[in-house]
Each structure stands twice: as structure tokens, then as C-alpha cells.
Amino acid sequence: MRLIRLKNFNLDDRGCIFEFDGRIFRGIYEHRKDLILEILNGGLLEELVKRGLFVPTRVSDLKLDDYALVLEHERVDPIIYPYEWTFSMLKSAALMVLDIFEVAKKYGFYPLDCHAYNVGFKGGKPVFLDLGSFFKTNAKEDDCLLSNFIRNFSRSYYFPLFLWSRGIVDLVRFNFYRGFYHSYREYLLLREGLSSGFRIDEALSRLMFKGLKEIALFIANLGYDESPIGDFNVKKGYAPLISGLKILFKHSGLNLVCLKGLREEIENLKVNFKTRWEDYYGPAPKLTPRFSRILSLVKDLCRDAETAISFGANACFFENALLDMTHIKRVICQDADFNALDAGFNRYGHRSDGKEIFFACYDFLKPLLPITRVKSPYKRFKSDLVIALALTHHLILREGCSMDFILKEFRKYTNKFAFIEFMPLGLWSPGSEVRVPPWYTRDNFRNSFCKYFDFLLEEQLEENRILFIGKVK
Structure with a gap:
């Protein structure tokens, strides 16, 4: 063995x-x-x-x-890392950890090591993975352990959710990529509108009038921020006040009040901004003849395929239909538009038929690979079938990627088959003028496609949709 x-x-x-x-x-x-x-x-x-x-x-x-x-x-596969989550995935993970806290507390434990890398998704729901995160409580250390849980929870879930709800998405995703925890200082900068060089005790004078939750977060996070901006030195006049607050929160049960306040605020947090593709399918999507034909081809040509990954999935309408109407058992939905993918998670994430749908928000042309603590998406997401519908024209004509580069990337994600559309009219809409460079042709795309896949079928599905189907060489 x-x-x-x-x-x-x-x-x-x-x-x-x-x-x-x-x-x-x-x-x-x-x-x-x-x-x-x-x-x-x-x-x-x-x-x-x-x-x-x-x-x-x-x-x-x-x-x-x-x-x-x-x-x-029990194995959870694939693992979707926190920097690949959508807002609702992070929110559901946060509420799940608070549920775990309530259960663990009944049995005399706290889930101290509760960071987001200890969470996976199965059946559209978050599930905790780390048995080593539970610490036994006792009367002597209970308040200290509880404060530690508040600090780890707020830095893992509440701070990034708050920032994300205000549109600070790239910072949230970068912080998740570089480590487990988010900065309390960055949270204060946005929430209180302070200048970048503020001292932590300057914030306290404001927080004293913001309720118990904000004071508890201040006490729990004091001295634990990893941000290189500024420092945590406390002016001499504030030291007695801070010491008194620590004693008060240690012996009064106010930390539990803080957790209740955190749950209520997290439940009410929403994303209040739009993204480009979130309404791509509209409020009532319908199965088009093109989609029906593609599903039929999957059933006919990919009978030994069980898993699929779909790039540029938007709100995942087609991917959900793929599970509903074919033999495919698992599909991973990829998109760089976090609001679009979030709509898919909320609409289709919970299935009751044993089939699974996963959501991974990242730019597949620029996957984050150097960090040693994670596996590459090529290994985690590789499937029997790779699908890319109405996507390549954006990557070639708008992003400037070559046909070879794109198809080579698609090849890394499939064990068996590829269903990839080419749009011969480019970034065109009915009634507008066709403008494509001379090298952007069906023949050139076919030649590139055949470098990485054995050709099976080429079929024009719509005026600006040609489906290429291939098998791994």
C-alpha cells in the first residue's frame, strides 16, 4: 500500500x-x-x-x-478553493460555520480553525472538512477561545463578505489566494471611511457608538492584523479603556451577542452592483433548437463520458439542462463573471437526483498556479468532456488570444471529448456589419482544432455558431 x-x-x-x-x-x-x-x-x-x-x-x-x-x-471532489467561489458560496459557507459553532458549543467544543480552506461544496451546499479544527472548551479558557473564534471567523468570512458587497471583489479574491485570512484594517478603512495611515485607536472612538458587534470585533482582532499599513500602537490615554473593554467582553457573554449580530448582518448582505453577463439568459431561459441539438450530440457521441466542464457558462442554464437531459453525472461550470455564475449557483446548485453541479469562478486563460498549497485547476477540474459555447470569438477578437493557445488550454481540461463553437462572423449581432480580420476563418480554426483533437464532426447550428466536436488524440 x-x-x-x-x-x-x-x-x-x-x-x-x-x-x-x-x-x-x-x-x-x-x-x-x-x-x-x-x-x-x-x-x-x-x-x-x-x-x-x-x-x-x-x-x-x-x-x-x-x-x-x-x-x-468521504472524499469531496472537486475541491473549489475560496478564491474561486462566488458571493453566495462564501455567504453560505459563513452561515454553515456559524451553524457548526452552535452545534459544537453544545458538546463543549469550538471550531477555532474555521477558515474557508477547510470548506468544500457537495450537492450545492458547503460542508466542513477538518476534524482537527475543534478545540475543547473549559471554564478557564472559554472566553479566550470564543474571542479567537470570532477573530478567525470575521477574518475568514465576514470581512470579505462586507468588502465584496461594496464592490471590492478583486481584493477579496486576492486575499483568499495569498492566504487564509483577511485584514481587519481593510475592513475598517472601508466601513469607517478612515485614511490609509490611521492608528487603530483612532477607530475606537467611532466604534464605541456603533454597537456591541463592532466593539467585539475590535477587541478580538486587536494585535492580529497582518496588514503592513500603519501599526497597532495604542495612545496612552486609550490603554485603560481598551483593557476595561477586554475584561468586560471576557466575563459578560457579550461575545455571543456579537455572533448573533454577525449572523443577522451576513444574512442581509447582498451584492449591489451589476456585471456584464449576469442577465445573459434573461429571467425565463428556454431550450433553443441549438441547445437541443448539442444535447443530442452529447448523448450520441459521448456515451462513455460521465463528467463535463463548461467554460463561459454564464448563469449555467445549458449546464443544468445537460444534467437533466443526458447521461452526464457531473458538470463543472466555469465563468469569470462572478454575478452570472452566482445566479447559476443560486438557481441550479441544489439537485435531488444524485447528479452534481459545481461552480468555479476564475479566468481559465490565466489560472493562478504558483501557490504551493493548492492543486492546479487542470488537475482538479479535468473531465471527460470539455464544452465552450459562444466563447472563442470573445477570447480571440476581444482578449487577443490565438486559436492555438485557446484550444491548447481546452485540451488540458478533458480526458476524452471536446465540444467547441466557432463564431465565423466574430463579434457580430444581426443587422450589424461583419468585421473580422482576414486570418479569422473557419478553415484556420479547424486546422488549429485538429492539432489537439481527432476530428469527429463539424456542424453549423446557427448563422454565427459552428460546433466542432473532437476526441482527445
Whole structure:
């Protein structure tokens, strides 16, 4: 037996994660065995799994040197990383973590290590993945642990949700890419309209009149911000006030009031800005003859395909129909327009037929690869069938990408088949003049297509839609 240790995801003192034959195992160290068994047998894990909040987990018969206990977790695949989530995915993950907190608290635990990289999506719902995140509470440390949970939760979910709701999307996604947590200082900069060089105690005079939630966030995050802007030195006159607030929140239960306020605000947060493609299908999309023909071709030509990835999925109407009307069991919807993809998540994310639909918001022509803690999208999202409908003309004529480059990228995501449309009239709409460069031709696209796929079929579906179907060489 050859176990692969997932080195980049072993950051706690409870044990280590291993992969074998597509299965996920967790080895538990001897000094943490009793704690983990209490989580397993004391009712906590059972209730979390029953409520769909934690990935199903069992004690394995597997024996490993250096580990007193081995667990097996149900695999969640594919993993969609937080910087690839939509707003509603992040929001649902935040509310799920608060639900976990309420359950864990009943059994004497807090989910301290609650950052978003410990969350996966299954069946359109977030699910927690890390058993090592639960810490046992006690009377002596309870308030300190609770403050730690508020800090980690706010920096993982509330701050990025607040920024995103105000249109600061790129910063949120970059912060998720570079690490687990978001900056309290950036949150204050936007919320309070402070100058970039403000001192943290300057904000306190404003926060004192903003309610218990804001004061609790201030106390929990004081001294833990990673931002290089400014500092956290506190003016001498403020020190007694801050000390008094720490004592008050430590012994009064006001931190729990803060969590209630956080839940209420998160439930009400919305995105209040439009994106280019979010209304692409309109309020009542219908299955066109073109879509019906493509679905028929998938059934006829891709009988041994079970999974698909669709690029430029917009609000995912076609992808949902692909699951409804063909044998495909899983589809991954990709789009760089976060509002469009978010509409798809909200409309089609929850299925009850056993088939799965996933949502990944990123620019597939510029995937973020250098970070060592994550796997590339090529590995995570590779499927039996790659689909790109009404997309290549934007990439070629608007983004300036070559046909070869685009088709080479599509090839990296498929094991078997490719369904890719070419728009011979380019960025054209009925009634307008056709303007395309002389090299932008059907023949040139076909030649590029055949470099990466064995040609199966070429069919004109509409005036400006030619479908190319190929099989992996």
C-alpha cells in the first residue's frame, strides 16, 4: 500500500492527511486520540454529519505506524478553493460555520480553525472538512477561545463578505489566494471611511457608538492584523479603556451577542452592483433548437463520458439542462463573471437526483498556479468532456488570444471529448456589419482544432455558431 501524504494540508498537531486509491485518510497522533474519540463518540460528529455540516467520517481498520487511530473521510471532489467561489458560496459557507459553532458549543467544543480552506461544496451546499479544527472548551479558557473564534471567523468570512458587497471583489479574491485570512484594517478603512495611515485607536472612538458587534470585533482582532499599513500602537490615554473593554467582553457573554449580530448582518448582505453577463439568459431561459441539438450530440457521441466542464457558462442554464437531459453525472461550470455564475449557483446548485453541479469562478486563460498549497485547476477540474459555447470569438477578437493557445488550454481540461463553437462572423449581432480580420476563418480554426483533437464532426447550428466536436488524440 502506497499512501500519499498531503503535506501542504497537515498544519495541526492532531494528525496528518493521506490519500490512497482516491480515498482520504487521517492519521491521529497518540496524544490526541482521546480528544478525537470524544468528538467521534460523544455525539458531536454524529449531529454534524446528520445535519449535512461535516463530511461523513468513520474509523478505519487501516493501521499506520506513528498513528494511534486512522479515520476515513468521504472524499469531496472537486475541491473549489475560496478564491474561486462566488458571493453566495462564501455567504453560505459563513452561515454553515456559524451553524457548526452552535452545534459544537453544545458538546463543549469550538471550531477555532474555521477558515474557508477547510470548506468544500457537495450537492450545492458547503460542508466542513477538518476534524482537527475543534478545540475543547473549559471554564478557564472559554472566553479566550470564543474571542479567537470570532477573530478567525470575521477574518475568514465576514470581512470579505462586507468588502465584496461594496464592490471590492478583486481584493477579496486576492486575499483568499495569498492566504487564509483577511485584514481587519481593510475592513475598517472601508466601513469607517478612515485614511490609509490611521492608528487603530483612532477607530475606537467611532466604534464605541456603533454597537456591541463592532466593539467585539475590535477587541478580538486587536494585535492580529497582518496588514503592513500603519501599526497597532495604542495612545496612552486609550490603554485603560481598551483593557476595561477586554475584561468586560471576557466575563459578560457579550461575545455571543456579537455572533448573533454577525449572523443577522451576513444574512442581509447582498451584492449591489451589476456585471456584464449576469442577465445573459434573461429571467425565463428556454431550450433553443441549438441547445437541443448539442444535447443530442452529447448523448450520441459521448456515451462513455460521465463528467463535463463548461467554460463561459454564464448563469449555467445549458449546464443544468445537460444534467437533466443526458447521461452526464457531473458538470463543472466555469465563468469569470462572478454575478452570472452566482445566479447559476443560486438557481441550479441544489439537485435531488444524485447528479452534481459545481461552480468555479476564475479566468481559465490565466489560472493562478504558483501557490504551493493548492492543486492546479487542470488537475482538479479535468473531465471527460470539455464544452465552450459562444466563447472563442470573445477570447480571440476581444482578449487577443490565438486559436492555438485557446484550444491548447481546452485540451488540458478533458480526458476524452471536446465540444467547441466557432463564431465565423466574430463579434457580430444581426443587422450589424461583419468585421473580422482576414486570418479569422473557419478553415484556420479547424486546422488549429485538429492539432489537439481527432476530428469527429463539424456542424453549423446557427448563422454565427459552428460546433466542432473532437476526441482527445
